[in-house]
Amino acid sequence: MSTDTSNLPPSKKKKSRVSVEDVSIREDENPTPTEEEEEDTPVGPSNKRKRIPKVQGNVHLTLFDTVKGNGKQIPRAVKNWVEKYEKTPQSAMVELLMMLFEVCGAKYPLTEKDLDETPVDKVVVSLVVELSEKGEVVDYLSSKQKDFKNFKVNLLSFWDNLVVECQNGPLLDKVLFEKCMDYVIELSNSPPRVFRQVASLIGLQLVTSFITVAKMLGSQRETTQRQLTTEIKKRKEGPRVDSLRKRLRMTQENIDVVEKMMDRLFKGLFMHRCRDVDPIIRMSSIQSLGVWVLSYPSLFLQYSYLKYLGWTLNDKNAGVRKCSILALQNLYEVDDNVPSLGLFTERFSNRMIELADDIDVSVSVCAIGLLKQLLRQQLLSDEDLNAPLYDLVIDEPPEIRRAIGALVNDHLIAQKFSTLKGDENDSSDVHLGKLLQILREFSTDPILITYVIIDDVWDYMKAMKDWKYIVSMLLDEEPGKDFMDVDATNLVRLLHASAKKAVGERIVPATHNRKQHYNKAQKEALNNNRRDITLAMMNNYPKLLLKFIADKDKVSPLVEIILSMNIELYSLKREEQNFEKVLQFTKEAFFKHGEKEPLRSCVKALSFCSTESQGELQDCVHTKLKELEDELITKLKSAIKQVEGGDEDYSLLVNLKRLYELHLAKFVPIETLYEEFVRFLEGNRNMNEKVVCFLLLNMFMHVSWCLRSIIEEESISQKSLDSLLSKRTTLFKQLEFFLDTHSKSGRDGSYGRQLSCRVCCILAEMWFMFRKSNYASSKLEGLGFCPDLPMVQKFWALCEQQLNSSEETEDNEVNQEYIEETNKEAIMVAASKLVASDAVPK
Template identity: 60%
Template sequence: MGFIWLSLFGVAILQCVYAPLSHSGSSGDIPAKDTPGLESERWTEWYTRDRVSIFATNRVRISAIVPQTWPGPYWNPDGCNTGMISLQLLGTVTGIPVIEAIKGNDKLIPHVVKLWVERYEMEPKPAMDELLTMLFQACGAKDYNKGDLVDENDVDDVVVALVNYAITVLFDKCMDYITALSCTPPRVYRQVASLMGLQLVTSYIAIANVLGGQRETTRRQLDAEKKKRNERPSLESLNKRFSDTHENIRLLEEMMRKIFTGLFVHRYRDIDPTIRMSCIESLGLWVLSYPSLFLQDLYLKYLGWALNDRNAGVRKTSINALQNIYEPNDNVPSLGLFTERFSRRMIELADDIDVSVAVCAIGLIKQLLRHQLISEDDLAPLYDLLMVDPPEIRLAIGALVYDHLIAKKFNSSKSAPRDNSSEVHLKRMLRLLEELPRDPILSIYVIDDVWDYMKAMKDWKCIVSMLLDENPLIELSDRDASNLVQLLCASVKKAVGESIIPATDATDDGKQYHNRAQKEAYESNKQDITVALMKSYPLLLRKFISDKEKVSSLVEIILYMNLELYSLKRQEQSFKNILQLIKEAFFKHGDKDTLRACVKAIDFCCEESQGELQDLACNKLKELEDELISKLKSAIKVVVDGGDEYSLLVNSKRLYELQLMISVPIDNNLYDDIVMVLRGFRNMEDEVVGFLLLNMYLHMAWGLLSIINEEIVYEESLDSLLYKRDTLLQELEYFCNLGTDSMEGGKQGSELACRVCIILSEIWFLFRRENFFETVLERLLYEPNDYVLRKYWKLCEQQLNVSEEEEDEDEDTNGEYFQETNRYVVLTAAIKVVAFDAVPKEYLASEIISHFVMHGTSVAEIVKHLITVLKEKDDDLAAILLEALKKAYNRHVVDISGCETDSADSNSLSGCKDLAAQLSGIFIGADRTKHKADILEIVRGGIEYAFVDAPTQLSFLEAAVIHFVPKLPASDVLEIMDDVLKRTENVNTEEDPSGWRPYHTFISLLEKYVKNDGNQEEKEEASVSRRGHSRKPQNMEGKKLFHDQSSSDDEDSLSEYEEDVDDEEGGEEEEDEDDPLTDSIKSSSKTSGSSN
């Protein structure tokens, strides 16, 4: 009995010590309304987190406090270590309330309990009154009649009038009060009472387990005695001890059931998620620590229902509880029906909206797999999560994939030692990659997810041995070899700290940031990789040099090697062989990936190597440049002679990729040859023309950079650069004119058109006024004239008007370079020259903004950046926005010209309205005041434009101007209305009713706005801010809490698991009130008094 009271006292002391009750006023005053809730919530958070440590602490104190009347080994009459506490301290606990002693010093708890038990044995009624007083005071209540706690007979009445107070026997009375308090409206009472009740069951289980051990020992002693021939007097004593112990266990289980049915079945669906979490956490602990009673579907179903809880914390608590329950193998046979019913929900939680819940659910699924409780088909949805965005989920799924499919940890049969070898694991990984669609991105995700758990991926020698076919027992198909090369390259990158997952966010620069320890580990891995591949790396390159699918990944590996080791290990010849093989791969292939990998590799060798190795790399790069220039000249000669263009295309690509990384010394003769072939053969393929123009631009850009970096500027260098720039501009303007003239009525987009737009933008950006004005390089200033600018935008506009179907076709045709030649890149380039004042913004900015809402979300986001820049600069913002609205409206006029349809129904007019709504939406909050002059200018300018040829353009008022009016104060709107009315004083608007309809609509809207006293948006915001929630009326009708305990909740079967948990939680909302129970008690007492 003392142990049970210690549990209650332990809860009370935590309530007092960690969240002291700080009510103001005398003991008879009503506590502040928010105090109990605040203190209880703070304490509840602490108590829930440290439940296990509390229980452990209580067990330590058991031997000092359990009275002699309680059977079992806990009672030790000499166990109190009074020496630990001075007699002066012990004297302080006599004559003061229990709650005060608890609040004063937690070391006094065992002595307080001992003294209370002694008082209870002498005078039960006052002692019970003292205990119940402590219970209510721990909840935060003060205003009640203490005598009623013992004298009343109806616990419900005691609870409802704080809670009109009653008694039977000690244990039943305390449990009744705890259960009653747990069903009261104030949340603070439910929190504290629920924790007390749940802790009582936990304490009962601890005692029941000890008694169960005693019963088992007594049973074995009985069996031994019965086997003896002579009857002994101890047999009767053992029988009595066995029956007494069994009866005590039965009584404990009966009390557990009473609290479960009276408290748990109501509070597990409480509106407060912390109470629900406490219930589910406690039930998981009960099932695990006392499976003989709780490991059955009658109780497990509550854990299953909690998997559907609306609160992520409750779902996670239930999953953690189930993980612990599934851990012991002995529990599995009893979980069959439960698993069959809820396994689907467990798998669904792997894709939970809360990342922590999803990760825990994946761990639970691994438990189910370990016990073979779910099939392979059930796991199919999980493999889709290998590519989800949160890395925590991906890694958790990766761990499951490794354990289940690669390490085979969940197989029932024991695996041979060889099954754990690197070769076996790599073969299983290749089988997994082979079953995936042929998508390199998907393979990269799978490799990244599994990498942390699969040591075989770091076995470089084993991977190389498999690729070189050194083991005759392992045969690789071409698909396996490709996947293994990809795995090798990805694993090398991961080992040195590089990210292999493509960036999904435009703001992600892909850079990895590491601490010192990580950097040291990565450097060590780099050395291990270099040593392992030093001799075999050239063999790999030589074997797969003709395979473009594999060679690019292999060439990239050298970027993550420590080149210094080649000198230290005297492997200069191996390094030289690598350089030669990279050069051969560069000229053997023409695809973008291989060319870029080779250029990066050679440039890396030139920059990162030292001494003799650096000389070797630089010489090899010079050889590559010379050979490429020679091949390009030969290719031009072939075209001039009427031959095929393929060689010119491939070598132009190689030169382009090389110039992206380094400056290539192209002589004037080659530059003139490129210009000659462009002008002399206008019917060349667009792709060839595009790469020739790109190479001209890159060569010119490198020349500009060299001039800027020179200390002395030579006129010859400037003349040469200006000649190359002007020549390139002439060619670009030719193709710009050709594109706008030839594409009208035909296919709008093309790779060459995109190239022309982008190169023009880049040249204007490089030679803008800001860079060279009033400098020695002022000769380099360049700004396009109005004609060129309009032709340029017309070509850009054609790319914006490309449909999604045509864009998909272009991606299939120009897949390699589609990311460099799509409409988003074209628009971004156009916005850049406007944002940096490289061209006159009045025309181009308004044209771009007029397309704000025409081409989907991606284009709109790009245009929004331009508007933001213009707002920050505050340069002619009103004029630009008004001009954009006019151009959008003019497209509408063009659309309806010659058509018999009503102009109001035109899609283009709808687009104009959408544009006006979006543009007016940028003036919100403080921007309305800051840009008031701009808004006013837009409205007045729009009205002027609408009346230019009235009533022809009056629809502009309704389509555009009206959206900006709500952004102005009522006084300004009144002036605008007067101005509009004056414009029609001598006009008969009845002659053309349909034409003047937009005018009348506009006037009525202005009148309505003025009548509402303007700035309606601000008023709505203010009204929303003042709007609050009315307090729910209190419903203090007492509900019977202690009916006959044959509750239907206990009789629910697993077939009734379709219960709607959300509805259950919603049903509890009426019970939740933040007011202390003392308020409702006084209200109830007044009501009862008036009725009498």
């Protein structure tokens, strides 16, 4: 007895050769497939005979030519062959078997005498020997020739038509199909792959077609039984009763004959081919078994058949595992099947759960769909599922996250599979409460995970679009005892993320950079969502900002909600006062916080309002921005004086960060402040390096904005050019000071890593921005600049030091603000730009 090795690791790809000495069945070897996988679902026969088209062209087509053609001639050809078989069975059977050999890619001079005298296995061995001597395989299934485009479909259709055509005659004579099955089984167990592929397809299709006949006979049996029962009630005995009993007995005998043929093919073909070395054959077998169990449960819905579906859940080929999962999905979907699936579920439910985290994404998605069916049928408990379920919610592939999102919503939030169902479970209150309970489970990296989970569930959870109710929950001054501060934070993030999602924005970074495109209907839906959000938020938005303005965890997502609103509606609804309150509270939040995220969110919100508003609303935004700039400049001047007077530098650092975030979005007029920065730098060389970083950054940003304004001017004034060159020279002087200081102090340097990285990046950007090639042969040629070689060498020495720093150093700084602007990647990109653009001497 051979050992099943279908789940062993794949071997290297080799061309298969047929050995003359070895004609044994080799289904237990399992190398890596070399053919392209494809769907092999058998053709389901029709109960009714279709209109038989007329044969066009040559009326002497062979059966092989009929299969090779366009398929329209198959019903007529099958009918003609059956008529021939009824007249000369031996000759017709030889013709049919010759066609069987030919579709396998071989030819054998079979005679009527061979049917009785030559054993089947001897004929198949001769075919294998011929194939070995010929040295090549004619594989019609994989052929790219136009003539064989529909070969597989036509082949299955031929045998299906043959079974249906013979159902009232040769099918039950225990001669024709017994001989056909002998050859089909023997060919399916032969070494040549193409023989096994074609014979397996035919054998599997025969079972599918037999099922159609058995179901028709079963329907006849039920009709006869009803007639017999009715007749017995009228009269106990009589010719009519005897006739019905005889018909019932004959119908049952015919069903038994057909089921025996199914059983023979199952044992002789399927049980071997579901472990074949070729994954395509294994997939065909499992797909067919799934169809059989679903369409003929009276025979196949038993553990002795179902266990093959369970075993192939462990197949090494992803396509085979997927076929098994899809077959099981269809079975569990039918409620009447569930009682018979008890033992199977008990044996294989753990493996089904494991497959939700399969290495293949498509298998994982299908397995999650299967788990939904098991939950719907109450075949899995929460203890079985919850632990791995939470892990999959934050899985990286978006397809898995979408599938698990649907499962989380149905099972944990909406509880569609719960035995306790009622209207109270459908309310936004209940659904949001359960979602917040899930979000509370994640303590590590809560922001990212929260947005990932919301993205997973958003499409399936209507409560997330209940903007008014979410706002009312946040404004509730007496929330329930179970509603904690972390829940309020998650609810604010949920409101922000849901609003972004509703207007077509991504809340989780995509794995690609492709722009999202929407058709007219989709754009209209997104605009309607934006309108609904605005109307729901308009009156209560200022109240939310006022309530949470001091909370750094909540203020950032809360301020950004306005990016998902329609600003124009404030004017149309005469709600200008509420709009002005929103601006005022956003400005207050800007000065109340000093962290990067709240500052950036406030600037983003004000910039959006400035761009999207019109008329009086836009004037209001510009006024608030001017007030913000003036107040910020005043605070900076005051902070500089305080530091020079001996006070702490916290206020200066925070306001420099605010200025930097504002600089990233718009031009800020700081001409007088620029000179203050220079004077302060030169007079305080030993100050906090973070303060130095932001002083240099703001000087660089100001120079960049000045350069941009000159480039965009139609007429360039000499005064503007002189001012820019002066500021540029001053900034270069400050940067060179830190380069020289590092060079003189040796490899260890006298400044921290953050300042060294900032100096490298700002210098590189300045050299790149003012490279001579940018302004050659133009009115701005005087702006061109190229550093001398000693300066470049000092720059590169500082870059080398940072690039050679240990990974441990970067790991210690990973949670610092702006780390993405001061890590090794930032330095490498900056230096690479200089080399690629020839901005510095090589």
